[in-house]
Amino acid sequence: MTRPHAYDGVAVVCPTTVTYEKTSTRSAHWFLARALAQLIAAAGIAKEEIDGLASASFTLAPDSTIALTEHFGMAPRWIEWLPFGGVSGVMALRRAARAVQMGDANIVACIAGDTANPETFAGLVNNFSSFSSQAIIPYASAGPNGCFSLITQHYMQSFGVTREDFGRIALAQRANAATNPNALLGGKSLTMEDYLAARPVAGPLHLFDCVMPCAGAEGFLVMEVRRARALGLPYATIRGAIERHNAYREDPIAVRSGWAMDRDALYAQSGLDCSAIDCVQTYDDYPVITMMQLEDLGFCAKGEAADFVRRHDLTIQGDFPVNTSGGQLGCGQAGCSGGFLTVVETLRQVTGQPLGGQVRDARIGLASGYGMVTYDRCLGTGAVILEGAR
Amino acid sequence: MTISIQRCQSCGTFNYPAHAVCGNCLSDALADCAIEGRGVLLALSTVHHSLDPEWRAHLPVQLATVDLDCGVQVICFAEPGLQTPARVCLAPSQDRPGVWIARAQDA
Incomplete structure (x- = not known):
């Protein structure tokens, strides 16, 4: 290449x-x-x-x-x-x-x-893709929750992951959201008991695994x-960026996505490795997808993200800050804005302009993207590493 | 009992959901092909929430991902009592026209 x-x-x-x-x-x-x-x-x-x-x-x-x-x-x-x-x-x-x-x-x-x-949300889901109209909607019109509940159940069984492991991500993001005045769920605390007792949506997915459309x-x-x-503007430079569509179609159910295909190119272009990243913004439509990104972007091996989130503190003050705005789980999912949130929050952190809490000394941030579930998984992946120049 | 999956007449690849052209060789010589619908049940989920008000009275239902032996993956309904992974067979649903249900495959 x-x-x-x-x-x-x-x-x-x-x-x-x-x-x-x-x-x-x-x-x-x-x-x-x-x-x-x-x-x-x-x-x-x-x-x-x-x-x-x-x-x-x-x-x-x-x-x-x-x-x-x-x-x-x-x-x-x-x-x-x-x-x-x-x-x-x-x-x-x-x-x-x-x-x-x-x-x-x-x-x-x-x-x-x-x-x-x-x-708008039902209208969007009902007209999202031709494959979906043909092969997903007739099966109870469960929307993205249906497809991602299957991916989540398979991932949990394959790698021995529990709901509590996903709960660690949801709780950390809710704590991060508490500092962000724009986070729609920032004012509501979330305990592990609340998380585990939430009403079921689909399979292992319960209320606090799902984003709120807004x-x-x-x-x-x-x-x-x-x-x-x-212009005197605080700015960031782009150390590296990747993009991939329809990766690993041969996998019968998604356990990884395009980041795994391109992460070496990302770090090579950046001249950096994972250890240089001060904060990570993952696309968090569901906690399992955050886990996949931690694996596929090289922060831990495949199947080890649950162990990774048990060993690390994902909050703004933690040793591995993730989704420092609260992410979509904390802020809400404002349509395509959800795909911009990771980039915007990374830019905020590395240039010292957060809406909420600031990751201490954040200079290099990674923003990831994941989009477009046209049938049984999202097709698009991307990631960018930004470096703040203050 | 059989189900119908689109097959490319040029290269033999099965395509699902139905494609405009073959996802392998881009031929438009596609035809529906009756197959037995055998495969592996990869994932199961009990759906409690639907975006369609018509569905709400019929919930919960079991949703499944099945990796068919012919090489395509199908999201479909599943009969009660299945566990993953398991060999299953897809059949047209008796109560709901136009959809498939995964049943335990006889050994």
Whole structure:
């Protein structure tokens, strides 16, 4: 495989979050527009200076990024549309970084936003993919919970994992969420007794293993380092980034995903190994997927993530901070914003701009992405290592 | 009893869910093929919650992942009393048209 070029000279700036709400009567356009307005204000630039726009949303239909240029009164020379859920944040960052490096855009706004109401989630699930319409929905319309309950049961049996092991992840993230004013569940404490006694949803999945759909938006800007410096903005550089789709189709049920295929490339490009990472943001649609990422990204061997979470403290003050914003389990899942949350929170931590607690001396962070369950597993994976330059 | 799975007439690969072209060789010479539906039960889950109000009166139901011997994986219903892993056979459901149920495979 050709070694990808380094991301030299590219800065990621202005992590922004539009306040999450359990439900909203506003449109996805509104949430995306707020993210853009907040980015412009944070950077201290004019709207016209943004000449690249990448967006991700599940509830913007029938519109896409190109329609947003008209809504927002912009004439960008580069756009990208990435309605790819959990992997959209890493994908947006990779594409925006190359556009800036090659001079196709000076400043790219990367935004994800979704609205939420009782109809949007069921509507989304019922029209998510042709394979799902054909082969998943007739089986009790359980949504992603059905598929991931099967993956979870198989993983537990294969590796001797208990619900309590998953509970350690859920409790640590809830504790992290308590410091984050944007986390919808931040004000509610969670004990192991609460976790284990929660109502069953599907198989081993119970209420606190599942994210709460909500409305909100996340975003960041990508520009040249020299521009970030000139604007006086705290920034991060991209040490390495990977992406993979439909990896390991030969596995009859998912026990790993694309990170395992590309992690060596990620660390080689970064010139770092796992021990250099100060905090990790995993895509936490379900705790089992966080465990898979810890394994596939090399923090422990396959099947050893339960032991890893027993031995480590995943809270902000802990020896291995994970999902320091509270993650989606703590904040809620604002559609495609959930795929941006890992990137935005990593950027916040390594540039010292957290909404909640700060990981002490965090300089290098890893953000992971996982998205698009079109049949029996998510297809897309990605990861990026950001280094703060303060 | 048999079930029907799409098979490529060019390379012999089974495709599930049904594809527009073969996932192996991209041929569009695809046809439904009746098979016995034998395979391994890989995962089981009792579903307590559905997004479809019509389903709510019929819950809980058992959901399963079955790795069929023909090389495709099927998410389907399962009869009570199964454990993973086990040899199973898929059959069309008696009570629900258009879906399959995994049953214990006779040795």
